Amino acid sequence: MTIDHDGFPAPPALVEHARRFRAEGGVPAVPRVAATVLLLRPAGTDFEVYLIRRVAAMAFGGMYAFPGGGVDRSDSQAHLDWAGPTPAEWGRRLGLAPDAAQTVVCAAAREVFEEAGVLLAGTDAGSVVGDVSGDDWESARVALEQHRGGFAELLAERGLTLRSDLLLPWSRWITPEFEPRRFDTYFFVALLPEGQRTRNVSGEADHTLWVRPAEARARAAAGELTMLPPTLVTLGQVAAAGDLAGVARAAATRDAATPVTPRLDLPADGEPRFVLA
Numbered sequence: 001m002t003i004d005h006d007g008f009p010a011p012p013a014l015v016e017h018a019r020r021f022r023a024e025g026g027v028p029a030v031p032r033v034a035a036t037v038l039l040l041r042p043a044g045t046d047f048e049v050y051l052i053r054r055v056a057a058m059a060f061g062g063m064y065a066f067p068g069g070g071v072d073r074s075d076s077q078a079h080l081d082w083a084g085p086t087p088a089e090w091g092r093r094l095g096l097a098p099d100a101a102q103t104v105v106c107a108a109a110r111e112v113f114e115e116a117g118v119l120l121a122g123t124d125a126g127s128v129v130g131d132v133s134g135d136d137w138e139s140a141r142v143a144l145e146q147h148r149g150g151f152a153e154l155l156a157e158r159g160l161t162l163r164s165d166l167l168l169p170w171s172r173w174i175t176p177e178f179e180p181r182r183f184d185t186y187f188f189v190a191l192l193p194e195g196q197r198t199r200n201v202s203g204e205a206d207h208t209l210w211v212r213p214a215e216a217r218a219r220a221a222a223g224e225l226t227m228l229p230p231t232l233v234t235l236g237q238v239a240a241a242g243d244l245a246g247v248a249r250a251a252a253t254r255d256a257a258t259p260v261t262p263r264l265d266l267p268a269d270g271e272p273r274f275v276l277a
Contacts, residue, residue: 008229010264010272018264021178028177031184033100035108036068037167038234039116040244041192046212047244049235050116050198051225053207064216064225066234067115068108068185074150075106081155083125084165093169094186095257105164108188110151114144116208117199120167120190121160128163130195166190168248169256171237173230176262176274184259187234189251191244213239229262229274 010018020026039050051064076099087098087105094101109120117138122128132141140158143149155162167188175182192198200208211219213235219225220232227235241247262274 008232008274010274015264015266015272018176018178019266026178029180029182031174031182033071033104033107034069034183034185035071035104035111036066036185036187037108037112038066038170038187038189038238039112039118039192039198040189040238040247041210042244043210043212045243047247048210049213049216049238050192051209051211051216051231052115052200062226063231064220064227065231066187067112069111069115070183071103071107072110072147074147074152075110076100076103077150078102078106078152080106080152081161083122083161083163084167090164090169093256094172104186105167106151106162108167108186109162109164110144112190113141113151117141118192118196119160120163120193121155122163123159123161125161125163128166128193128195129160130193132196133199166193168251170251170254171234172256172259174259174261176264178264185230186256187230189238189247229276230260233260233276 040047041050042048050067052067053064054062082102085093087102090096090105091098091101094104096104113119113132117133119129119132119137140149140154144151144154167190170187170189172184172186174184198208198210216225216227217232217235217239220227237250238247241250260276262276264272265275266272
């Protein structure tokens with residue numbers, strides 16, 4: 001799929017679904033709040049991003065994406081040690097009330113631990129845990145994934161502080177109105193903590209890879225990797241930042257509160273296209 005200033009092509013099946021939705025006066029589903037994290041790591045003078053491929057049986061199955069998922073009820077009930085910007089400061093960046101902002105940040109940290117085995121936490125506000133791939137940690141991760149405990153509970157039991165400052169807000173996307181499953185997703189970037197490594201641990205993924213953002217886009221254009229527009233657009237944005245320092249500088253000034261909602265343009269003549277709005 002090629003994205004340009006005019007938008008990007010819409011698959012025929014999606015166009016037909018959108019036409020039917022409009023013809024029948026469909027009512028848009030309420031988007032579920034979600035969070036996703038672009039894990040980045042140095043690669044020479046460049047950097048790589050971590051991608052996972054969703055299993056075929058899932059929503060968006062077969063698509064490469066970043067670790068992430070919907071906000072869990074336990075995220076909004078979190079009472080945990082917190083480092084970095086306050087929930088109120090996060091709220092100003094995300095356009096949310098402080099409690100809601102804390103929920104989204106907690107969801108981002110939880111999802112990246114559940115799906116990639118990476119824990120953005122430390123024993124205090126200035127530290128980060130090292131390798132968390134041992135059996136003890138894996139048992140804790142599985143329990144979290146299976147909803148047999150909460151993220152805040154896990155951190156409290158191990159005397160850890162959530163390092164919210166390791167997450168940088170990037171953007172916000174809302175699924176088009178005609179889709180039956182819709183998400184209001186907050187995108188974050190984070191550097192892989194030193195001493196930690198990603199692991200293909202999630203039952204929701206059947207393949208993972210580290211790849212340079214520009215290469216990922218090229219492989220998607222060649223048909224080797226299948227991605228949805230938010231993933232492709234975001235890869236292009238971080239690639240344009242040049243290096244990891246550039247990504248951090250860009251994140252500091254990005255609008256992570258105003259949602260991007262792809263709109264399907266169905267002209268009487270011409271090719272249907274998604275337009276970013």
